[in-house]
Amino acid sequence: MTTVTLEPAAIDRTAVNQFLILEARLQDEHRYDDWEALWADEDTLYWVPMREDTDPRCEVSYIYDNRSRLASRIRQLNTGARHSQAPQSRLRRLISNLEIDQADDGITVHSNFILLESRRKLLTTWGGRTTHLLTPDGDSFRIKRKTVLLVNSDEAIGNLAFLV
Amino acid sequence: MMATALRVDQAIDYRYLVQDGRLHGSLYTSPEIFAQEMEEIFHRGWSFVAHDSEIPNPGDFVVRRVGTQSLIALRGKDGIVRVFYNRCPHRGATLCQTTSGHRSRITCPYHAWTFALDGRLIGLPDEGAYPDDFSKGDAGLMPVARMDSYGGFIFVNLIPNALSLREHLGHATELIDALIGLSPTGRIQLTAGWMKHKMRSNWKMIVENQVDGYHAPMVHGSLIAANRTFATVRDRKPTSPTRVRDFGMGHTDIDHASDYRAAGDRLFRWTGGIEPERLPGYVKSMNDAYGPEDARRRLIEGPPHSMLFPNISLAEMNIMVIEPVSPELSIQYTTPVFLEGADDLNARTLRRCEGAMGPAGFLIADDAEIGELTQMGVANLEPEWIILSRGLGKEEVLPNGVKLAGLMDETSQRGFWNHYREVMAASQEGAR
Numbered sequence: 001m002t003t004v005t006l007e008p009a010a011i012d013r014t015a016v017n018q019f020l021i022l023e024a025r026l027q028d029e030h031r032y033d034d035w036e037a038l039w040a041d042e043d044t045l046y047w048v049p050m051r052e053d054t055d056p057r058c059e060v061s062y063i064y065d066n067r068s069r070l071a072s073r074i075r076q077l078n079t080g081a082r083h084s085q086a087p088q089s090r091l092r093r094l095i096s097n098l099e100i101d102q103a104d105d106g107i108t109v110h111s112n113f114i115l116l117e118s119r120r121k122l123l124t125t126w127g128g129r130t131t132h133l134l135t136p137d138g139d140s141f142r143i144k145r146k147t148v149l150l151v152n153s154d155e156a157i158g159n160l161a162f163l164v
Numbered sequence: 165m166m167a168t169a170l171r172v173d174q175a176i177d178y179r180y181l182v183q184d185g186r187l188h189g190s191l192y193t194s195p196e197i198f199a200q201e202m203e204e205i206f207h208r209g210w211s212f213v214a215h216d217s218e219i220p221n222p223g224d225f226v227v228r229r230v231g232t233q234s235l236i237a238l239r240g241k242d243g244i245v246r247v248f249y250n251r252c253p254h255r256g257a258t259l260c261q262t263t264s265g266h267r268s269r270i271t272c273p274y275h276a277w278t279f280a281l282d283g284r285l286i287g288l289p290d291e292g293a294y295p296d297d298f299s300k301g302d303a304g305l306m307p308v309a310r311m312d313s314y315g316g317f318i319f320v321n322l323i324p325n326a327l328s329l330r331e332h333l334g335h336a337t338e339l340i341d342a343l344i345g346l347s348p349t350g351r352i353q354l355t356a357g358w359m360k361h362k363m364r365s366n367w368k369m370i371v372e373n374q375v376d377g378y379h380a381p382m383v384h385g386s387l388i389a390a391n392r393t394f395a396t397v398r399d400r401k402p403t404s405p406t407r408v409r410d411f412g413m414g415h416t417d418i419d420h421a422s423d424y425r426a427a428g429d430r431l432f433r434w435t436g437g438i439e440p441e442r443l444p445g446y447v448k449s450m451n452d453a454y455g456p457e458d459a460r461r462r463l464i465e466g467p468p469h470s471m472l473f474p475n476i477s478l479a480e481m482n483i484m485v486i487e488p489v490s491p492e493l494s495i496q497y498t499t500p501v502f503l504e505g506a507d508d509l510n511a512r513t514l515r516r517c518e519g520a521m522g523p524a525g526f527l528i529a530d531d532a533e534i535g536e537l538t539q540m541g542v543a544n545l546e547p548e549w550i551i552l553s554r555g556l557g558k559e560e561v562l563p564n565g566v567k568l569a570g571l572m573d574e575t576s577q578r579g580f581w582n583h584y585r586e587v588m589a590a591s592q593e594g595a596r
Contacts, residue, residue: 075390083530159532
């Protein structure tokens with residue numbers, strides 16, 4: 001972000017903030033179906049790139065889920081037998097530093113996060129910058145696109161089988 | 165010149181620890197064994213370091229770890245790839261901090277000693293202050309003792325041993341040929357970048373799992389239940405026609421082509437079953453390159469699913485490289501294989517790699533979890549021995565020495581361990 005823009009009055013900043021907090025809690029508590037229901041029905045992208053300014057058409061990403069693959073991810077977690085999340089990680093994340101912009105096709109929200117993961121004897125700190133593209137849906141939103149750039153995306157990372 | 169390495173003088177009886185059909189648990193946990201492996205297997209043997217396509221232009225470089233050593237693979241202005249230790253010959257500073265990049269010359273951050281892309285020292289501040297017998301010609305970047313390549317795969321040997329790369333690869337050249345032979349030009353491109361997956365297990369557990377035909381229905385049961393394509397593309401039953409193979413020299417594979425051939429003449433089962441009509445450009449260029457009959461065979465049989473001793477797996481349309489960090493920690497690198505002249509397939513290969521592989525992948529995250537559980541398990545001292553005898557003595561031995569066994573037999577793991585035992589025991593017996 002190189003420019004500072006005044007947020008248009010039409011965007012309900014509180015509603016956006018509440019939506020991201022709800023999404024974070026559903027992820028932390030492994031409420032897979034409820035989280036999936038936050039997504040739009042089609043033309044979505046859930047993307048965890050390996051570096052900034054990458055071209056996902058020719059470079060590999062950690063996650064590059066279209067709507068159908070996102071559904072597969074949720075189905076696999078819902079079996080309860082995905083070993084990398086059985087047992088599930090204990091998760092809690094903080095979301096902050098929201099910057100909200102009006103986009104042509106919805107509302108773009110940039111935010112930072114810190115996520116604590118406790119699994120077995122390890123406490124792992126994850127962190128990064130998330131960009132959501134949200135579309136209004138009644139008095140809330142649906143997710144069209146979510147990009148998560150981890151601060152350590154170019155280092156070796158452990159299992160990322162929970163929802164980030 | 166030899167790489168410096170931790171010398172361990174304690175004799176370890178590898179012929180006792182690695183037996184036919186059972187392994188001692190300490191092989192996965194002992195720091196002394198780990199240190200000896202780094203020297204005897206990774207430094208004294210041939211290890212994969214980089215692929216030619218990763219550094220296509222003069223000045224392109226990648227930094228890779230082989231054993232305990234950080235190496236720079238760098239393409240010179242003459243187009244030749246050289247591999248140097250990532251250490252300034254002056255006072256020892258690390259030269260390249262990033263894992264890849266492009267330089268017109270290499271300049272040390274400490275005192276600005278500057279090296280040409282072929283390693284020659286070409287400049288240093290206040291050179292006249294050195295004694296008369298100082299020569300820039302003696303202070304260039306230190307190359308590795310030996311390097312060689314096959315099919316674009318570049319291997320290094322840090323402490324010279326008796327074998328050539330071809331002798332080390334043996335029958336494994338056929339596996340590389342099978343992979344690059346899926347390209348109409350015979351060339352692959354590893355240009356998509358590498359996923360880096362931290363795995364809390366010994367590197368040899370990753371080797372074993374790469375060619376394990378026994379675990380899939382259990383470890384990957386959640387994916388089989390969730391994804392119909394994955395559930396149906398292969399026969400994973402004990403009666404499957406798929407063979408595992410031991411090629412000698414520690415190289416092994418799961419020969420899925422035997423399953424694909426047995427299922428008839430359908431092309432592209434190795435892509436997850438895509439219809440040939442969706443890849444018209446690729447099919448045509450394969451027909452043009454190899455003739456319809458041979459092209460058809462290649463597109464039925466697909467890529468190898470193999471583990472090349474000690475650190476590179478041709479994992480179907482992915483390359484996976486294993487980097488040991490400590491007895492309990494490894495990093496697995498994964499990149500999709502792009503076939504030169506197959507753009508319509510490559511886009512699909514990239515998305516399949518992301519779906520299956522790496523820390524968030526539907527397959528490999530669960531393999532990493534099982535590896536971690538196994539590492540935790542073998543830390544317990546009893547029952548001391550790991551059982552690895554499935555199918556022992558029932559292998560079919562071909563005239564060329566290659567051993568074949570059933571999909572779920574542990575012949576592939578024993579193939580790795582037999583060679584491991586010979587390499588490690590020779591180091592203790594002074595026979596190398």
